[in-house]
Amino acid sequence: MILTRHNTAVFLVNHGLLDTRSLIEHTLAIRSHSQRNRGFSVTWPNGQGYYVKQHRPDAGPWERRSSVAHEAQVLGRLSERDELHDCVPTLRYYDAHRQALVVDWLSDTQAVHEVAIRAEGPDLLVASQLGQALARLHQGLAAIPCDELAGQVPWVIRLDRLYPFAGEDQSWGQARLVALVHAQEECMTALDALASTWPRTQLIHGDMKWQNCLLRGEQCIFIDWELADCGDPLWDLAGLMQSWLKRWIDDQHQGASADYAVAQAARGFIAYQQVLAQVWHHYRVVRQASAERLMALCGARLLQTLYEDLADEPELGAAHILLLQLARNLLVAPQHAAQQWLEVA
Incomplete structure (x- = not known):
């Protein structure tokens, strides 16, 4: 699945990070922040939400070891250290097959x-x-x-x-x-x-x-x-x-x-x-x-x-x-x- 603004919410639902009730009862804002890789914010009216990043290859097949895969590994390591919880994003999910990671959207910053x-x-x-x-x-x-x-x-x-x-x-x-x-x-x-x-x-x-x-x-x-x-x-x-x-x-x-x-x-x-x-x-x-x-x-x-x-x-x-x-x-x-x-x- 190549993530876009139209299917990122589906991706979150499929992985248990978003439920269908939220889709029905709340208005979600989905915005693209793509730079080196694909990036999408999925936020609620109160500002809370997720940031989803997916590897975007320059050309040809996906690399086995992309920068997104590397970031997911590093964030996993950082999450094991209590003293770092307040200064690094929290990794919520990583899909190795699609090379996509999910962290909290940092709205109050x-x-x-x-x-x-x-x-x-x-x-x-x-x-x-x-x-x-x-x-x-x-x-x-x-x-x-x-x-x-x-x-x-x-x-x-x-x-x-x-x-x-x-x-x-x-x-x-x-x-x-x-x-x-x-x-x-x-x-x-x-x-x-x-x-x-x-x-x-x-x-x-x-x-x-x-x-x-x-x-x-x-x-x-x-x-x-x-x-x-x-x-x-x-x-x-x-x-x-x-x-x-x-x-x-x-x-x-x-x-x-x-x-x-x-x-x-x-x-x-x-x-x-x-x-x-x-x-x-x-x-x-x-x-x-x-x-x-x-x-x-x-x-x-x-x-x-x-x-x-x-x-x-x-x-x-x-x-x-x-x-x-x-x-x-x-x-x-x-x-x-x-x-x-x-x-x-």
């Missing part, structure tokens, strides 16, 4: 990307809340065995494996970015150092960003575990920080010259530097970590963001060049960035 930046600038309270919540999540994940996972190094850290050629899977802008980074020996050396020291001892989320964080009062719920793996917890923290850094870059005047963009960015960075320091210090309250390694990983994560932004672009614009320069500085001089940005002595 705020999306972090909608509240992280207020009219007056970055919200320091949201930053501190996310820093502490992520540290506590990592404490809980540390107790979960993950020996059977691949522990793959994020693809962007192994940028040496990409070729600077445009084609069906890589735009001209992306190919140009790969060529530029390959030409910078210091960047490639820094990426190689991160790859050679990549840890494989702890489960991490793997795709941390504002869009995968929801706030419920003082709680933070982390969603979308498709890329969870054994790896470096600081990769998750770097993912959060790049959300602020990307927003900072996006706030610059589009179409401006590179020199103007740099000057404007410098003026607006003070508030963002404060919020990054806030995230770091509240993470460190709960969990010790290396600020220098975090900054290098932030550089790598910004390269990933830049590559993704160039998916349909023929070349790099001024904002792209600024983002590349920032990523390069973090990779090559992480100690300086830790001192200047995170106020680490």
Whole structure:
């Protein structure tokens, strides 16, 4: 069964998650949220309901081991830990044959990307809340065995494996970015150092960003575990920080010259530097970590963001060049960035 808005309710009824009486007596809202995979919310007027996700292959037959199947396995593991119940979605059902999972619809939450930046600038309270919540999540994940996972190094850290050629899977802008980074020996050396020291001892989320964080009062719920793996917890923290850094870059005047963009960015960075320091210090309250390694990983994560932004672009614009320069500085001089940005002595 390929799930659509028209048959998702039937799927829930067939698996005992919805009864026919509810279909008759209540009005259900079924909406599509499909991105990388199919996604559908099925909610009642009071906001309660389910979120259903189904694997959507790029082409050809379904993979035996899809990202949805992987997420279901991870959520099953997380559900066994009482200390994680309030910060991860509850897996209600997984259909292995149809590669579809069901979790609760989190209606009484705020999306972090909608509240992280207020009219007056970055919200320091949201930053501190996310820093502490992520540290506590990592404490809980540390107790979960993950020996059977691949522990793959994020693809962007192994940028040496990409070729600077445009084609069906890589735009001209992306190919140009790969060529530029390959030409910078210091960047490639820094990426190689991160790859050679990549840890494989702890489960991490793997795709941390504002869009995968929801706030419920003082709680933070982390969603979308498709890329969870054994790896470096600081990769998750770097993912959060790049959300602020990307927003900072996006706030610059589009179409401006590179020199103007740099000057404007410098003026607006003070508030963002404060919020990054806030995230770091509240993470460190709960969990010790290396600020220098975090900054290098932030550089790598910004390269990933830049590559993704160039998916349909023929070349790099001024904002792209600024983002590349920032990523390069973090990779090559992480100690300086830790001192200047995170106020680490």
